[in-house]
Amino acid sequence: xxxRQWVFVRNPEGPVTEDVFVWREAALPQLEQGQILVRNRMxxxxxxxxxxxxxxxxxxxxxxxxxxxxxxxxxxxESTVQAFRPGDVVETMGGWQDYAVLPAxxxxxxxxxxxxxxxxxxxxxxxxxxxxxxxxxxxxxxxETVLVSAAAGAVGSVVGQLVRAAGARAxxxxxxxxxxxxxxxxxxxxxxIDYKTGDVASVIRAACPEGxxxxxxxxxxxxxxxxxxxxxxxxxxxxxxxxxxxDISGEPFRTQLLPNILVGKRLRMEGFIVLDHLDQREKAxxxxxxxxxxxxxxxxx
Amino acid sequence: xxxRQWVFVRNPEGPVTEDVFVWREAALPQLEQGQILVRNRMxxxxxxxxxxxxxxxxxxxxxxxxxxxxxxxxxxxESTVQAFRPGDVVETMGGWQDYAVLPAxxxxxxxxxxxxxxxxxxxxxxxxxxxxxxxxxxxxxxxETVLVSAAAGAVGSVVGQLVRAAGARAxxxxxxxxxxxxxxxxxxxxxxIDYKTGDVASVIRAACPEGxxxxxxxxxxxxxxxxxxxxxxxxxxxxxxxxxxxDISGEPFRTQLLPNILVGKRLRMEGFIVLDHLDQREKAxxxxxxxxxxxxxxxxx
Numbered sequence: 098x099x100x101r102q103w104v105f106v107r108n109p110e111g112p113v114t115e116d117v118f119v120w121r122e123a124a125l126p127q128l129e130q131g132q133i134l135v136r137n138r139m140x141x142x143x144x145x146x147x148x149x150x151x152x153x154x155x156x157x158x159x160x161x162x163x164x165x166x167x168x169x170x171x172x173x174x175e176s177t178v179q180a181f182r183p184g185d186v187v188e189t190m191g192g193w194q195d196y197a198v199l200p201a202x203x204x205x206x207x208x209x210x211x212x213x214x215x216x217x218x219x220x221x222x223x224x225x226x227x228x229x230x231x232x233x234x235x236x237x238x239x240x241e242t243v244l245v246s247a248a249a250g251a252v253g254s255v256v257g258q259l260v261r262a263a264g265a266r267a268x269x270x271x272x273x274x275x276x277x278x279x280x281x282x283x284x285x286x287x288x289x290i291d292y293k294t295g296d297v298a299s300v301i302r303a304a305c306p307e308g309x310x311x312x313x314x315x316x317x318x319x320x321x322x323x324x325x326x327x328x329x330x331x332x333x334x335x336x337x338x339x340x341x342x343x344d345i346s347g348e349p350f351r352t353q354l355l356p357n358i359l360v361g362k363r364l365r366m367e368g369f370i371v372l373d374h375l376d377q378r379e380k381a382x383x384x385x386x387x388x389x390x391x392x393x394x395x396x397x398x
Numbered sequence: 399x400x401x402r403q404w405v406f407v408r409n410p411e412g413p414v415t416e417d418v419f420v421w422r423e424a425a426l427p428q429l430e431q432g433q434i435l436v437r438n439r440m441x442x443x444x445x446x447x448x449x450x451x452x453x454x455x456x457x458x459x460x461x462x463x464x465x466x467x468x469x470x471x472x473x474x475x476e477s478t479v480q481a482f483r484p485g486d487v488v489e490t491m492g493g494w495q496d497y498a499v500l501p502a503x504x505x506x507x508x509x510x511x512x513x514x515x516x517x518x519x520x521x522x523x524x525x526x527x528x529x530x531x532x533x534x535x536x537x538x539x540x541x542e543t544v545l546v547s548a549a550a551g552a553v554g555s556v557v558g559q560l561v562r563a564a565g566a567r568a569x570x571x572x573x574x575x576x577x578x579x580x581x582x583x584x585x586x587x588x589x590x591i592d593y594k595t596g597d598v599a600s601v602i603r604a605a606c607p608e609g610x611x612x613x614x615x616x617x618x619x620x621x622x623x624x625x626x627x628x629x630x631x632x633x634x635x636x637x638x639x640x641x642x643x644x645d646i647s648g649e650p651f652r653t654q655l656l657p658n659i660l661v662g663k664r665l666r667m668e669g670f671i672v673l674d675h676l677d678q679r680e681k682a683x684x685x686x687x688x689x690x691x692x693x694x695x696x697x698x699x
Contacts, residue, residue, distance in 0.1 A: 339656075356618035356637045358669075362456075368657070
């Protein structure tokens with residue numbers, strides 16, 4: 098069997114360009130005891146992948162020569178351990194390749210009856226990130242206003258729907274009128290802001306006349322700056338990611354008064370990683386399943 | 399009786415200069431029912447006073463024409479209500495003047511047997527700010543490393559001593575060798591960093607070989623930037639004030655990667671105001687008194 102792979106070869110200075118990777122066709126290694134051969138069926142392409150290139154984060158750095166790291170939903174092809182049998186569906190870090198040989202301890206079995214698209218999305222990194230960020234870190238309460246950036250993205254589109262399911266008001270920020278219309282018409286956001294038109298700070302104020310209680314931040318940069326100014330007393334900023342900072346060439350974060358704003362409004366700004374919250378995963382998946390079944394949550398695939 | 403007053407007349411653009419105030423000698427108004435005449439005995443001159451000039455914060459803005467606002471320990475001279483009698487010692491917002499006429503509801507009675515210097519300091523804004531910031535917001539645990547900026551200041555000097563009393567390691571940042579020596583020799587800090595010499599980021603790393611678990615931030619700006627890079631996983635940044643940002647002309651906050659750092663290290667950055675925690679004041683004062691009595695806390699006067 099031939100294994101098609103994207104190998105990471107160069108640490109990008111700015112945006113990721115094609116020459117950061119090389120294409121390779123490799124043979125599969127022989128399985129050793131304790132190892133499992135999986136075929137990757139779904140790859141989760143996340144903004145965090147960019148951060149992994151820059152240095153060690155909450156996980157090891159991606160180093161030149163590595164098959165590009167990536168979270169996958171995979172199928173067991175061959176196994177040397179009793180716990181996994183061919184045909185089992187698992188989640189793992191299968192990487193950007195067709196097949197991977199992995200130690201059994203790095204696999205978690207998943208329900209094969211659930212569509213792969215949902216296993217890789219709503220029931221995994223993106224769905225759980227939205228869930229834990231909004232409820233554990235953001236502590237959203239009914240009637241509050243939640244502002245979400247990158248609202249048309251994989252995480253943001255779930256956040257907005259969960260906000261509505263929690264009885265709060267969802268305001269999304271996205272780029273362009275089509276995405277904004279989609280947020281309102283298809284996903285039920287209460288309002289949407291096109292960050293490409295006009296002064297974001299004043300548009301946020303207009304869309305959130307009662308201020309912002311929770312800002313779910315996927316982008317950082319200037320939008321975070323504007324959101325901070327619209328926060329209510331005792332507001333929470335959920336730091337989920339900061340696409341604006343992943344490329345070093347991006348605009349610097351300019352909030353001169355950041356600590357003053359945090360003090361004056363008693364804001365809490367907190368970073369989190371979904372992996373820290375997996376002890377609550379069972380409850381999270383149950384809640385998500387409930388909202389999918391009653392129609393209040395559309396998994397985007 | 400003649401009342402000497404400093405009146406706020408001009409909103410400063412940058413640092414506060416003398417022409418922001420004018421000196422006035424005024425007559426005292428007649429007391430109305432419910433009002434009390436106090437003589438100010440101690441005035442708390444806090445960095446926050448500067449922030450009050452810039453706009454409404456957690457309290458009303460100081461407006462041109464106002465006697466400059468300030469927290470005071472005062473003595474009742476004349477009273478129209480039963481609850482306060484001449485000679486009573488109270489805390490209040492007496493302002494930058496000899497006497498103030500105030501509604502009874504704005505006074506709190508204090509123990510007249512305690513020295514005024516302690517009532518205005520360790521048992522009031524500065525002491526309680528250090529206490530609640532370190533324990534409620536910072537959640538310091540024994541064995542952790544706590545970094546404090548403006549460590550030779552009114553709040554910082556208490557923070558470091560409380561850190562030691564809590565069984566944690568105190569590292570202070572101050573300006574100049576004399577202040578640094580004072581922190582170590584007189585207040586028992588474990589280490590001190592002179593921010594005026596060399597590269598603060600690398601000096602922080604050297605003084606905190608196991609990283610920083612809690613950063614008690616009194617200054618914001620570049621020192622916050624450097625501290626963020628030294629934080630440990632799950633660290634807490636206590637945003638107490640941000641002197642570096644009070645004068646608009648100060649250096650901008652440049653942390654381009656702030657949200658990334660918060661995410662990667664799962665940091666919590668939280669602003670607070672001592673006034674929000676006064677329901678716990680009794681316990682706080684009891685703890686502070688205990689540490690003063692057993693010699694582990696020196697009230698600076």
